[in-house]
Amino acid sequence: MAYSDKVLDHYNHPRNIGSLDKEAADVGTGVVGAPECGDVMRLQIKVNDKGVIEDAKFKTFGCGSAIASSSLATEWVKGRTVEQALQIRNVDIVQELALPPVKVHCSVLAEDAIRAALADYQKKQQAHAAEPQKAG
Amino acid sequence: MSKPIYFDYQATTPLDERVLDAMLPYFREKFGNAASRNHEFGWEAEKAVDVARGQIAALIGADGKEIVFTSGATESNNLAIKGVAEMYREKGRHLITAPTEHKAVLDPMKRLEQEGCTVTYLPVDKSGQVSVADVAKALRPDTVLVSLMAANNEIGTLHPIEAIGKLCKERGVLFHTDATQGVGKIPVDVDRMGIDLLSLSGHKIYGPKGIGALYVRRRNPRVRLSPQMDGGGHERGMRSGTLNVPGIVGLGKACELAGAELASESVRLTALRERLWSKLKEGLDEIHLNGHPTERLPGNLNVSFAYVEGEGLMMGIADLAVSSGSACTSASLEPSYVLKAIGVGDDLAHTSIRFGLGRFTTEEQVDYAAQRTIAAVRRLREMSPLYEMAKEGIDLSHVKWSPTAGH
Numbered sequence: 001m002a003y004s005d006k007v008l009d010h011y012n013h014p015r016n017i018g019s020l021d022k023e024a025a026d027v028g029t030g031v032v033g034a035p036e037c038g039d040v041m042r043l044q045i046k047v048n049d050k051g052v053i054e055d056a057k058f059k060t061f062g063c064g065s066a067i068a069s070s071s072l073a074t075e076w077v078k079g080r081t082v083e084q085a086l087q088i089r090n091v092d093i094v095q096e097l098a099l100p101p102v103k104v105h106c107s108v109l110a111e112d113a114i115r116a117a118l119a120d121y122q123k124k125q126q127a128h129a130a131e132p133q134k135a136g
Numbered sequence: 137m138s139k140p141i142y143f144d145y146q147a148t149t150p151l152d153e154r155v156l157d158a159m160l161p162y163f164r165e166k167f168g169n170a171a172s173r174n175h176e177f178g179w180e181a182e183k184a185v186d187v188a189r190g191q192i193a194a195l196i197g198a199d200g201k202e203i204v205f206t207s208g209a210t211e212s213n214n215l216a217i218k219g220v221a222e223m224y225r226e227k228g229r230h231l232i233t234a235p236t237e238h239k240a241v242l243d244p245m246k247r248l249e250q251e252g253c254t255v256t257y258l259p260v261d262k263s264g265q266v267s268v269a270d271v272a273k274a275l276r277p278d279t280v281l282v283s284l285m286a287a288n289n290e291i292g293t294l295h296p297i298e299a300i301g302k303l304c305k306e307r308g309v310l311f312h313t314d315a316t317q318g319v320g321k322i323p324v325d326v327d328r329m330g331i332d333l334l335s336l337s338g339h340k341i342y343g344p345k346g347i348g349a350l351y352v353r354r355r356n357p358r359v360r361l362s363p364q365m366d367g368g369g370h371e372r373g374m375r376s377g378t379l380n381v382p383g384i385v386g387l388g389k390a391c392e393l394a395g396a397e398l399a400s401e402s403v404r405l406t407a408l409r410e411r412l413w414s415k416l417k418e419g420l421d422e423i424h425l426n427g428h429p430t431e432r433l434p435g436n437l438n439v440s441f442a443y444v445e446g447e448g449l450m451m452g453i454a455d456l457a458v459s460s461g462s463a464c465t466s467a468s469l470e471p472s473y474v475l476k477a478i479g480v481g482d483d484l485a486h487t488s489i490r491f492g493l494g495r496f497t498t499e500e501q502v503d504y505a506a507q508r509t510i511a512a513v514r515r516l517r518e519m520s521p522l523y524e525m526a527k528e529g530i531d532l533s534h535v536k537w538s539p540t541a542g543h
Contacts, residue, residue, distance in 0.1 A: 034537030035483035
């Protein structure tokens with residue numbers, strides 16, 4: 001199977017590889033997939049006080065399309081608000097990377113990773129907001 | 137060193153120039169039908185086919201008359217298994233094989249099961265070997281065939297063929313071996329090893345594709361087969377169809393060359409394989425050899441690189457033509473059933489790479505492959521969340537994963 005130029009570019013020059021502090025209140029972490037299935041993605045976002053995602057990092061165990069999908073996802077979430085990031089759909093990733101049908105699941109996984117990271121961030125925010133009330 | 141470098145010799149092999157030279161006249165002026173008994177063109181073709189029978193037989197210690205030409209090992213396996221099951225139906229309907237066999241053995245077995253036969257799948261140990269004791273235990277009064285491969289195509293593991301053959305002889309059960317990967321690479325002698333039927337293929341031994349053979353024992357015992365292809369009664373009635381004379385000449389020449397070079401090649405390739413394995417081990421932690429450490433094909437190295445997915449790795453070593461047991465590279469999207477059968481977990485099966493070495497592999501190529509692979513694995517591990525978790529001391533087998541997306 002031949003890879004598209006964009007997949008090759010992301011694979012060879014992945015954007016935003018790395019880790020953010022998963023304990024920090026302004027960081028959301030999403031880990032999706034399973035080693036037995038051949039792909040695991042971890043996507044992390046850091047949200048500033050204006051609700052804008054100012055940084056994103058990923059690490060992925062998977063094929064080239066999985067790596068490219070998660071790399072692209074980090075590029076796309078950066079600079080978006082949490083609500084805007086929720087609008088990213090796997091079909092957009094499929095289109096951008098020209099993924100063949102057999103690789104569509106990589107894009108689904110990337111969408112799931114974005115959602116999981118956003119959900120983790122929102123959960124932390126709610127817990128954070130609830131805390132002072134409890135204390136009072 | 138030209139690139140990409142071929143490291144997939146268990147998938148197929150390049151045609152040896154000497155084989156091509158032997159074949160060419162039979163595409164051109166020597167085009168006769170070997171079954172034409174009444175003119176020079178036919179005699180010439182028949183003579184060439186007989187020479188080839190002798191060359192093939194010599195490589196496996198058989199007689200030329202015991203060679204039946206087929207289109208390849210898949211057909212040979214089908215003919216051996218279905219042909220025996222049909223012919224000996226009155227004697228019994230039980231067959232024995234192993235789960236690590238090639239699909240060209242497993243699928244005919246499956247069909248026979250659908251048709252009312254019983255098949256025993258022997259257990260294999262973690263190197264992929266069956267034990268002679270387990271074969272003995274599985275034999276029944278109604279067993280008509282034991283079919284076990286000489287060498288595994290994925291992990292290179294060799295079965296104790298000679299001991300199994302002897303046992304089958306003692307018990308009066310026919311023994312078939314799919315020796316597609318073994319012939320020409322390891323010594324094979326049908327008499328010494330008690331083999332009654334043996335499948336081989338041209339394109340795995342630097343011969344052409346589309347030609348193979350089935351060895352069918354003629355004495356002690358005389359093996360009979362129910363033909364799977366009916367027609368003009370070629371090949372003692374066991375396989376009808378006009379003989380592929382150029383292919384047969386090529387297969388014969390390929391066998392002659394393989395026999396002449398077997399001893400030196402197996403030493404050379406074993407050394408190259410060990411060189412590759414030790415360089416990989418020096419450069420990387422957490423890599424695992426799949427298959428048997430010593431009882432394996434000289435030119436096969438199958439390695440799992442933990443925390444790095446196989447297809448992703450292949451993309452990083454794109455100038456090395458290798459193959460992987462990862463689901464992503466298979467048509468079924470399932471990881472290798474062979475690795476599964478020997479107890480390699482799906483997680484490690486996804487990280488496996490098969491390096492196939494052969495006649496044209498050089499030390500320089502092996503050193504390049506090692507260096508490229510080490511660099512790619514290191515880079516991908518830096519990108520792998522699993523590697524990071526493992527380094528943090530997290531036991532990945534205890535993590536609650538959330539498989540999604542089509543799995």
